[in-house]
Amino acid sequence: MREGKDQKSRPGFTRRQLIDGVALVGVGAGLDHVLGGSARAPAAHSVPPASTENFYGLRQAGIATPAQDYLHFAAFDVTSDAADDLRGLLEQWTAAAARLTAGELYEPVAQMEDEPPVDTGEAVGLSPSRLTVTIGMGPNLFGSGGADRFGFARLRPPELVPLPPFQGEDLDPSSSGGDLCVQACADDPQVAFHAVHALSRIASTAATLRYTQQGFGRTSSTSRSQGTPRNLMGFKDGTDNIRAEETGAMNDFVWVQPGDQPGWMAGGTYLIARRIRILFDVWDAATLEDQQRVIGREKLTGGPLGGEGEYDPVDLQATAANGELVIPADAHIRLGGPRANQGQRILRRGYSYSEAVEPGSGQIDAGVFFVAFQRSPSRQFIPIQQRLAASDALNKHTLHTSSAIFACPPAAQPGGFVGQELFA
């Protein structure tokens, strides 16, 4: 099973337009018209269709798209207070993202040797790798502290509010929040890096990078075509996730619907990101039985306690011979699942991360960069997380260290740009 993963190769998979460019002008001509020459080569016949995801459409890609293997997430602070600058930034990001996801270099401008390269070049020769670029807007873009920087206060989605504090979290402000976000996902981490690199260069006059987060080993499946991956706790993660094929659930729980407020968000969704560190010194010392009771599932099979196969029904009422609940009262799947939460579900699309060792303790700072999409944070993530923060057995083994919320508008149409609704 390949699950759509590209056969990454260096340098076999040369980008078509680069080949065309070379054929057109000859290698001896240097990079003139080559790094920037792709606009003149319209068809994409030699890029395997499975290696590209559409950028334009009704909804932004990178949400219902079958989860790619790698994430490069970036949050930005907008440094200009001029709405025109923000508009220009979003226009340029849209144009760049459309080209990058098609596997093209990002700007159709002739390249001169006496200018900085238009494209930084690290993705030359790599497959498009199913790159998606998903753009979101943070709460402060719609005004904060009585100020209305861009005149968007009247457009603020009621659902786009800073998340309330949750019990037990220990957030790093410098890797939380942000005015804008770019979620780049791809089956090659260098392609995802390149997208963030390109967009941060474009942003330079209007916005600066606030933080980035790399992720690997996706911790959820978002399509029935994908098996369930394991997170760094060794458990299958996301067995009960919404799958893109569940059209009804996607409309109920993920996509903002016509009639929801504000109207300009219809077809969009809200992204919530939380960096969740696994406290390996505690977790790795827990017995297998304890680990399974914390999650509510068998470690090997992923099946619910009391069941067998991964997708067996979760029986929350079942009791053992001693009268105790088979799935404990504080098990993660009980408290986070729809039956404890008025039937609410969220679309999880997170990744594992691993960063520096904590100086002194020798503990690895690794875990899950949790990303979830939902139609209504106030009815979905916030109450679910409040319930989990209060009682989840997993709290002893994890620590939330970053937090952010963004509104992801509907996708751009060709000729338009992401966020265009704000400037109507």
Add this chain to the structure above:
Amino acid sequence: MREGKDQKSRPGFTRRQLIDGVALVGVGAGLDHVLGGSARAPAAHSVPPASTENFYGLRQAGIATPAQDYLHFAAFDVTSDAADDLRGLLEQWTAAAARLTAGELYEPVAQMEDEPPVDTGEAVGLSPSRLTVTIGMGPNLFGSGGADRFGFARLRPPELVPLPPFQGEDLDPSSSGGDLCVQACADDPQVAFHAVHALSRIASTAATLRYTQQGFGRTSSTSRSQGTPRNLMGFKDGTDNIRAEETGAMNDFVWVQPGDQPGWMAGGTYLIARRIRILFDVWDAATLEDQQRVIGREKLTGGPLGGEGEYDPVDLQATAANGELVIPADAHIRLGGPRANQGQRILRRGYSYSEAVEPGSGQIDAGVFFVAFQRSPSRQFIPIQQRLAASDALNKHTLHTSSAIFACPPAAQPGGFVGQELFA
């Protein structure tokens, strides 16, 4: 071209011994004898041969092995002063590394539900992914400051000395040095993470993690079967690298030879690691011509200035019509190449990295985690780097922020362990 890359899939590529285990005891039996049951399943018929690298042999894997796509590097401080503890650690690391590289779970001990899992489980269901585990020993293991912790001072390799300070570097001590290192490379980053996770759990009583470093997008090829990748500067990197097929060069420049001192290192090599940050604010603003003159190569083709194809000969004497050198006097390939360095070469095996954004500046901390193997640091890396640190045009665009040196002994034989020569 696949270049040996596994078709990673979740969960299609189930580890054979896990399947056997399940078949043997049945899923309903839980993890007993399953997470630990692999020792009873000797053959490896359903693991594709191309997805595993040998662990035992003459030389440690992960050096001449065709570079995998991902790195998880870890350095450890040994916390015990007892040679027996160090010996026990190396014995256990060897046994674990042998099993992990074969795609097996790491300890053949029956797993009980009332004990912590022997294997943490995050690699269950993943391909072995050509995992290699390379073990090295830092200078302080052989005594420092007049103390001889383990009685190894008489065995110290003269070549294993702390690197001298180099002009312009700005090293972070907490991510430099170390008593022991583990270089885990694999075509799946989760498999590499798992190896470091497993070895750091084993180490817990004798050693603690000092730092880790993740890498992606290998920045060198080490085999003629691999094309030249691009680093995050967008240039092809390692065109002139030693390839494993060059037996003579490998013996001259990489492997410690019989007759070299000390004798116990014959078949081993010295690993030098340097985290080299790219100063993107400077680099990305440089013109294409300047970038090409800094490196000495064409950005698109990788060919030397004045040449055309990537592998064209590097003509260091060529001058332009105006009398200036075509490859400038301070070009990286001139100063780092063998002709400027008494014919010396090194085996580069580095990776790109991307970490946190620098607070305030919005600059990405990303670059190259440079790893090189050589027979003689005193004749190879040290003088080469002194020359580069003094004059390389690249210095304006990069900053060395970590540094380490390790002696990698020869490989273990079945029944033996890496570093056994120290305990003879």
